[in-house]
Amino acid sequence: MELLVYNENEMEQLGEKIARVLDHNDLVYLIGELGAGKTTLARGIARGRGYAGRVTSPTFTLMNIYKIGNAQINHFDFYRLNHDEICDLGLDDYLDREGMSLIEWPQAGENYLPEEALFINISLVDDDYDRERIVSIITRSREYQEKIKELQELC
Amino acid sequence: MKDILILGIETSCDETAASIVKNGCGILSNVINSQINIHQQFGGVVPEIASRKHIENIAMVVDNAFKEAGLSYQDIDGVAVTNQPGLIGALLVGLSFAKGFAWALDRPLLAVNHLHGHIYANILEHQDISFPAVCLVVSGGHTSLLHMKDIDSYAVIGETRDDAAGEAFDKVARFLGLGYPGGPAIQKAAALGKAGKVKLPRVYLDKNDFEFSFSGLKTAAMNLWKKMKGNEELAVFDLAAEFQQALVEVLVEKSLKAAKIYQVDSILMAGGVAANQHLRLLMKEKAGQENIKVFCPSLPLCTDNAAMIAGIAYHQYITKSYAPLDLNAYPGLLSL
Numbered sequence: 001m002e003l004l005v006y007n008e009n010e011m012e013q014l015g016e017k018i019a020r021v022l023d024h025n026d027l028v029y030l031i032g033e034l035g036a037g038k039t040t041l042a043r044g045i046a047r048g049r050g051y052a053g054r055v056t057s058p059t060f061t062l063m064n065i066y067k068i069g070n071a072q073i074n075h076f077d078f079y080r081l082n083h084d085e086i087c088d089l090g091l092d093d094y095l096d097r098e099g100m101s102l103i104e105w106p107q108a109g110e111n112y113l114p115e116e117a118l119f120i121n122i123s124l125v126d127d128d129y130d131r132e133r134i135v136s137i138i139t140r141s142r143e144y145q146e147k148i149k150e151l152q153e154l155c
Numbered sequence: 156m157k158d159i160l161i162l163g164i165e166t167s168c169d170e171t172a173a174s175i176v177k178n179g180c181g182i183l184s185n186v187i188n189s190q191i192n193i194h195q196q197f198g199g200v201v202p203e204i205a206s207r208k209h210i211e212n213i214a215m216v217v218d219n220a221f222k223e224a225g226l227s228y229q230d231i232d233g234v235a236v237t238n239q240p241g242l243i244g245a246l247l248v249g250l251s252f253a254k255g256f257a258w259a260l261d262r263p264l265l266a267v268n269h270l271h272g273h274i275y276a277n278i279l280e281h282q283d284i285s286f287p288a289v290c291l292v293v294s295g296g297h298t299s300l301l302h303m304k305d306i307d308s309y310a311v312i313g314e315t316r317d318d319a320a321g322e323a324f325d326k327v328a329r330f331l332g333l334g335y336p337g338g339p340a341i342q343k344a345a346a347l348g349k350a351g352k353v354k355l356p357r358v359y360l361d362k363n364d365f366e367f368s369f370s371g372l373k374t375a376a377m378n379l380w381k382k383m384k385g386n387e388e389l390a391v392f393d394l395a396a397e398f399q400q401a402l403v404e405v406l407v408e409k410s411l412k413a414a415k416i417y418q419v420d421s422i423l424m425a426g427g428v429a430a431n432q433h434l435r436l437l438m439k440e441k442a443g444q445e446n447i448k449v450f451c452p453s454l455p456l457c458t459d460n461a462a463m464i465a466g467i468a469y470h471q472y473i474t475k476s477y478a479p480l481d482l483n484a485y486p487g488l489l490s491l
Contacts, residue, residue, distance in 0.1 A: 129378035
């Protein structure tokens with residue numbers, strides 16, 4: 001599915017809707033250039049899961065963890081990493097464990113990161129940051145396809 | 156009373172560092188082995204390389220700290236190490252080394268939060284700071300304002316809601332093709348340009364609180380660059396100058412506002428971005444007009460170092476707040 005998002009508030013609201021169709025250990029990839037709105041969308045998803053604290057860019061820390069009762073969201077950012085480094089992170093420990101994972105800049109992990117996931121692509125219109133964003137949500141997995149259908153009904 | 160000598164070890168990010176500090180304020184040695192040259196090729200910190208280089212460096216760096224201080228291993232009273240926050244692989248190198256060292260010498264292990272260390276860098280050089288104070292912590296991973304009742308008692312009164320100031324510097328520098336690390340690269344480019352020729356927003360959010368947001372400024376700078384590209388060759392310097400000005404103005408104004416509201420007469424600065432000359436000058440100038448004193452560590456103590464770790468750990472040693480040998484490292488989970 002594809003939709004247009006006109007401002008930061010709308011991006012967060014979209015995240016909250018996405019959160020409603022996700023399960024507690026789902027995997028979401030956030031793809032888009034610097035400043036596209038990936039962290040904003042991640043914040044919306046965290047809000048939608050009931051997390052009220054700070055959701056900031058994990059570029060420097062590589063990973064933030066948000067705890068909501070017994071559940072948790074792992075917020076990754078691989079902007080600074082290449083393929084080998086992503087393989088060396090010990091990511092399986094997190095992806096196998098309980099918790100939803102949101103991964104910004106997953107591109108370098110292609111062929112290593114699981115494909116069973118929601119792929120969210122955020123792109124600029126006419127290469128202009130002042131304009132709206134095109135958000136396209138796709139998946140190759142049947143399970144996630146169902147979630148996209150549910151999301152379409154919410155949007 | 157006998158002098159207390161603490162060995163500090165710091166490997167949370169770029170630097171492999173070791174230092175010996177006497178009684179919490181006398182720096183006997185301060186050795187830093189930077190990995191910045193390697194990282195420059197990649198445009199950022201690369202964790203796996205960071206930890207591998209830390210392993211290669213650490214024994215030599217610690218040894219040099221003893222040589223520089225003219226001391227032998229047995230002379231020290233405790234081993235302090237950064238165990239949070241930072242890159243996990245990198246933290247573990249320093250932590251494991253420190254545990255082995257402490258165990259072999261039968262000295263207590265002292266665990267330090269990297270950010271507490273940065274704040275303490277002020278005390279290392281200025282014993283005349285009067286508390287309460289406000290402290291601005293600005294680095295690649297953090298942008299926070301603290302209200303400090305004392306050196307070890309403080310509350311976070313504001314933080315960034317998205318990007319840290321240092322992260323914005325790094326990303327914009329990379330986008331403009333100015334290099335890494337972004338802070339010094341932008342500062343250098345800004346010196347060749349003029350702020351105000353192009354316009355970027357000052358993002359204050361609510362003027363009455365101490366929250367920061369640098370993501371919008373980053374995007375605005377990148378957008379302007381996309382539109383300017385190819386039009387004018389020298390424009391990159393003006394853009395760098397305006398970006399630096401926009402970011403620094405917000406940091407200074409919010410710090411001053413906090414000082415006024417909390418009625419303190421000192422502002423402390425800490426973290427790598429506190430090395431930015433423009434920030435230091437503007438903070439001192441504006442605070443001076445209000446009779447507020449500004450303290451910032453000297454440049455070598457703004458960036459990551461182990462003297463701040465050994466310094467603050469002295470107080471833990473005195474109160475016998477030792478860490479167990481099964482101490483763990485914590486990456487970016489905990490802040491202040």
